[in-house]
Amino acid sequence: MLEIHNTYRKMLEMASRPGFAITEISSVDSSKLKVSWTPYPSANTYVLDLRIANNTRNLPFIIVTPSFITTKTFQRLRAGVLYNVTVKAFRYFTILASTWRTGRTGAGLGGGGNCSCNADTIAAVTWSPPHRPLPVIGERADPASASRRAAGTVTAAVVLPPSNIKITVLDKTAIRINWNPVANAFQYEVTVHKNSGKNSDRINPVQNVKALYSCVADSVVLSWNVSPGATSYRAVARSIAGVILYCTSSAITCQITGLDCSESFSVTVMAQTDTCNSSESLPVIFETQPCTPxxxxxxxxxxxxxxxxxxxxxxxxxxxxxxxxxxxxxxxxxxxxxxxxxxxxxxxxxxxxxxxxxxxxxxxxxxxxxxxxxxTAPCIPEGVKASTNCWSHILTISWELALGAQSYEAEVVGTNGSKYNCSSSTTSCVISELQCGVGFIVFVIAYDNECDSGRSYYAIGETAPCTPSNVHTQLDCDTNGANVIWDKYDGAINYMVSASGSDGTQMMCASVHTNCWLPDLKCGQVYTATVIASNYMCNSSRSSPVNFETAPCIPQNVDAHLDCATDTASVSWISSPGAVSYTASVTGTTELSHSCNTQQTYCEIRDLPCNQDYTVSVRALSENCESNQTTVRVMISDLGK
The missing domain is CATH 2.60.40.10 (Immunoglobulins)
Incomplete structure (x- = not known):
């Protein structure tokens, strides 16, 4: 047995940790030991183990305390007995540290003794002298004993039982025993017998305690092995926060309900009879379900x-x-x-x-x-489209409904640097009074109360080209072709030129430049020309009209007569379209030329000698051009007739 005890002590020494120690063991009275220890960080439970030193037959006293208690008193102990006290620091099921010390209860001379088990109303007490001499630590106060104490010697002697023993019943579960003191006695042993003459046995602590916690029921079902002689059991659940819950049962199971969340409970079970309680069982730890975050x-x-x-x-x-x-x-x-x-x-x-x-x-x-x-942020709008009203310069922007959007904003950036925007709670918006001939890039952004979707994929739009201006013409009188010219504007891809003659004829030409050639125009016509710009989606309005006149037509039906009596030639012709005036010329064989100018369709040329061949030519004139001439050769014989 001594070897087992020494092995136990070595195990305790191995589990000891620096800084964790029992600071005090004091005897409050002959049946109590007060134990104090230093707190251990992160421990949530302390287990105190008290047992008689060098004695393996008696069961230990076990006390479980929460972490905030660092002082505990053991009661109902034997007077004058040396005890081993061990304190263990637990974190749930793990031993963090352990420390131990010895302590002795007081001698209790003349005091009463406490019984762990009592009879109902009567107790028979006998004093049995020891079979071997009892060690006497205290001695008489005489010089010899004092010298022996100084020398460190101990005297053993056989002592007789005390006399004048008195028993007082305090209540149903307690008695007081008094006796006369015995000289040189260090301790007394009290034995209580039942009136049947048999010793009353201590109730064994409950073994094999188990805890089955139910999250759904928020309760724990406790179970344990039968403790012989027990008539009921009392289970105690202590939380780290200091909450204590109980359940009592005559069976080997009971249930504790109403457990708080996020708690760690230490459960012990005590066996009971009508008159006695066992010491508490070894603690069982369980945790309740976590509380709501x-x-x-x-x-x-x-x-x-x-x-x-x-x-x-x-x-x-x-x-x-x-x-x-x-x-x-x-x-x-x-x-x-x-x-x-x-x-x-x-x-x-x-x-x-x-x-x-x-x-x-x-x-x-x-x-x-x-x-x-x-x-989350609204989705980016999709299906963005931009269309232009060609005549009013209004840009209409549309898109598909974006999930999570409460409003939208369209951003328009022009190729000329101009910026526009419009807002809407629907899926379209309109921007008016845009400049002509400008291309646009269009984005749409969706919004909720706090976030935006970011820009959509862009769409392209453009307004109608600007109306061509500064339109003018350059006429080629020889070919009756006209070159129509205008100024350049952004936004136009090509141009259409139309020219209407005074006789109702129409001429057209197309160009990607700022001029267009109208060939083979009719002579003697006044043409009105206009220019339209186009970007393939929209056309501009027509430019301001410009008028130009082609060269006069060649005079027709020219007729000439020579009067030899007066040496005068009479020349006539039919009126030419576009002509403002005419010039008639007569050239003889001597290349002597005579002419006349008139706004009429005839004229006379004098001083023409007879007996020559003459060539008569008539040319029509306008403000800017002259026609080709009409030439008629006149023979002398013809003139003489």
Missing amino acids: QNFRVNRDCHSNTMWASWKARRGAFLYRVTALASDGTTDKCNTRGTSCVFTFFKCGLEYKLKVEAISRDRCKSNASDPIAIR
């Missing part, structure tokens, strides 16, 4: 559609699960050991309801937090 918050990043959630940690939580339920029915989950979670790549334009729950190692779940609803 508090301070749950959710934030979002508009541009990446990322959300992150945070909360305050709860005792007993092994991990946390955040669930995000989208308005389209999809669900995302995030599991973490920490107190925050990040969701990335959420869909745009949806409302998400997020909630968090704590989960213990035993997979017990807390109640979920109240959900927090938050939206």
Whole structure:
């Protein structure tokens, strides 16, 4: 037995930790030992083990205390007995540190003794002298004994039983025993017998205590082995926070309900009879389900559609699960050991309801937090179109409905640097009074109360080209061709020129430049020319008309007569379209030329000698051109007739 005790002591020494120690063991009276120790960091339970030194037959006294208690008193101990006291610091099921010391209860001379088990109303007490001499530590106060104490010697002697023993019944479960003191006695041994003459046996502590915790019922079912002689059992559950709950049963199981969340409970069971209680069983630790996480918050990043959630940690939580339920029915989950979670790549334009729950190692779940609803940024508008009213310079912008959008804004940037915008709560908006001949790039942005979608894919639009201006013509009198010219403007891709003659004829030409050639125009006509610019989608309005006149037509039906009596030639012709005046010329064989100018269709040329051949020519004139001449050869014989 001594070898087992020494092995136990070595194990305690190995478990000892620096800084964790029993600071005091004092005897309050002959049946009590007060034990104090230093607190140990992170411990949530202390287990005190008290047993008689060098004695393996008696069961130990076990006391379990929460971490905030560092002083405890053992009661109902034997007087004057040396005890080994061990204090162990626990973190749930793990021993963090252990320390031990010895302490002795007081001698209790003339005092009463306490019985761990009592009769109902009567007790028979006998004093049995020891079979061997009892060691006497205290001695008479005489010089010889004093010298012996100084020399460190101990005297052993046989002592006789005390006399004048008196028993006083205090109540149903306690008696007081008094006797006369015995000289030189260090301790007394009191034995209590039942009136049947047999010794009353101590009730053994309950063994094999088990705790089955139910998350759903929020209760724990306790079970243990039968303790012989017990008529009932009392289970005590103590939480770290100081909550104490009880259940009593005559069977070997009982249930404790109404447990708080996020608590660690230490459970002990005590066997009971009508008159006695056993010492407490070894503690069993269990944890309740975690409490609902508090301070749950959710934030979002508009541009990446990322959300992150945070909360305050709860005792007993092994991990946390955040669930995000989208308005389209999809669900995302995030599991973490920490107190925050990040969701990335959420869909745009949806409302998400997020909630968090704590989960213990035993997979017990807390109640979920109240959900927090938050939206992702609106989706980017699609199907953007831009169309122009060619005549009013109005740009109409349209797009498809964007999920999550409450309003829209269209941004228009012109090729000339101009900027416009319009807002709408529907899927279209209009921008008016735009400049002519300008191309536009159009973007649409969707908004909710806090976020924007970002720019849509761009669309292209342009207003009608500006009306050509400074239109003028250059006429080629020889060919009756006209070159129509105008100034250049942005926005036009090609131009159409139309010319209407005074006789109703139409001439047209197209050009990608700022001029266009109208060939083979009719002689003697007044033409009105206009220019239209086009960008293939819209045409400009017609330019201001410009008039030009082609060269006069060649005079027709020229007739000449020579009067030899007067040497005068009479020349006539038919009126030519476009002619303002005419010039008639007569040239003889001597190349002597005579002419006349007139606005009529005839004229006379004098001083022409007879007997010659003459050539008569008539040319029509306008303000800018002259026609080709009409030539008639006149023979002398003809003139003489």
